[in-house]
Amino acid sequence: MRAVRWPRWLVIDPFIVAMLALVVVATLLPVRGTAADVAGTIAKIGVAVLFFLHGARIAPRAALAGARHWRLHIVVLLLTFAVFPLLGIAAGLLVPTLLTNDLHLGLLFLCAVPSTVQSSIAFTSMARGNVPAAVFSASFSNLAGIGITPLLAAALLTGTGGVSLTGGAIGAVVLQLLVPFAAGQLSRRWTADWLGRHKRLTGIVDRSSILLVVYTAFSAGVVAGVWQQVSPGRLAGLLLVVTALLATVLGLAYGVARLLRFSREDRVTIVFCGSKKSLATGLPMATVLFSGASLGLLLLPMMLFHQIQLIVCAALARAWSTHPTPDPAHPAPDPAGPDSSIEDSSRVDCDKTPTISP
Template sequence: MRWPRRLPIDPFIAALFGTVALAALIPLRGTAAEVGRVAAQLAVALLFFLHGAKIAPRAALAGARHWRLHAVVLLATFVVFPLLGLAAAPLRPAVLTPELYQGLLFLCAVPSTVQTSIAFTAIARGNVPAAVFTASFSNIAGIALTPLLVTLLLQGSGEVRVSAGSIGTVVLQLLVPFVAGQLSRRWTAGWIERHRSLTGRVDRGAILLVVYSAFSAGVVAGVWDEVSPGRLIVLIAVVAGLLALVLGLLHAGGRLLRFDRADRVTILFCGAKKSLATGLPMAAVLVQPEALGLLVLPLMIYHQIQLVVCAAIARSWADRAPPTPARTDA
């Protein structure tokens, strides 16, 4: 396999772990913690408003007709992943602490990414219109499906408690801003397109604020005393193994179901990815602050590993792609 010249160690990922270190050294306490929590909630609402305003329904619908491909990606994201998470239950507590195992389950309930799924599909010369639709639809469906899966997988499993009121909070804090963003596209889409760098900074700033608030609460509550360097190494190995297993299943499944090469590329990159940008804000809404830090740690690690691995795979597939361009229809 030919590796890319530069592995995508995203500066934003470095900023995330820098924020974790800052929270460990200077955690928010008392009134500052409450102000940080409210600010994080407002930032999350703004983030989902921007997501709604940025997604163009007509562009995404260009690939909507390929229902078999979309069904495979949705099943991988919201059925296969949760089943694999449940199958990992014997790892608790000898390999993973109960809190880290809950984080693994949460990772399995998060929707796919949008931007990087489409980008890697394009690099590997896959079915880009289908990738646009299936990745966007995964995020939209995840607004409803992820809270439901989190409730089913994590309810009553220790420190993580998902109440019925959390679902209403999801509607008010995530779905309502998203729908408002969609409805505002007539007035906001052009402005957002002209200020991509600004909206990108808002996205990243909102996530960093959520991480700082969450990890501060974890530090104050003392939950990080339970994570040793050895546990962290084991967690990295488990998360990497999960990614390898899903990639293998999707690669074999695409061939078994007789998808052509372009569709197999799309299935691989859209079905195996997990969205940090969507998962962290959802966790902030659904989970108690003191339990949030450990819960999102597996997702943060998975996100970085998937970038490195999928970049290598995309470059390899691009080098072996036929000379004819990828098809543009669904």
């Protein structure tokens, strides 16, 4: 009997599978009472550790290698922090036909979070795009997102009902996100080499922190009964909406890049960096910024979008990698070159589907 093989373009992220499994566990065995308080405290510590590791991993010199492509970076930032939010606002027209109010709030928050780092760089390298520019663009998006995402979330979600920003949200962002991130950057002199040698261990810490966030958030929702508001039909509607959102941004990114006459390599970078949303940054941010039993529903659009963006972008990257059209004036960078050393995430074999972390 022949073993069943996944299509090469179908990237099933085991991390997403683990999160969905925890959603089921939280539905059947939610944490309650004192145990919920303890789990929440541990989750906050985990978020701080997570952002410390983010800061310690990002090498400023490597990222700055692609900084000179300022037109490209402006386009990516506008896609990430302007086009996405506008599309999220427009999706309000789908309430209540396809989305509930809480699911629309989750979609709005998804539209406010920064781009991914590792998957944006990996897919850009796989499609033979401008890797140094992708390193800078994705890294800068995450750095800027620490300040921009809370402001966007405040503008988009406050006063819309269901979920509200907590009173100490700004202080929480500074203490739980910005301070650990800055500490990680300052610690690079002593920690960068060690982290480079222990990527498996730090990856486990990353994922464990996020999984705990997911479990505590969905447990709170189950205890409060918010899952009674979501039917299979609503979930199907949400899947359709996030798929349409990704397709729209991909089309806009490619169209704008062609209109502005970017090189082929830069167009690839704009498409992959401008269409992504970071699960690793967004989920912890949500727990810091928001409170309430509906937090679990707030996270659901992000989880679905993450898996869909991996499948679609993997298919795009593979298609583009097999039909390169080099531009002599803008030669493609060497993916293994010295300017693409951030987490070694740009060292991707273009003939293999990369392993993508959140």
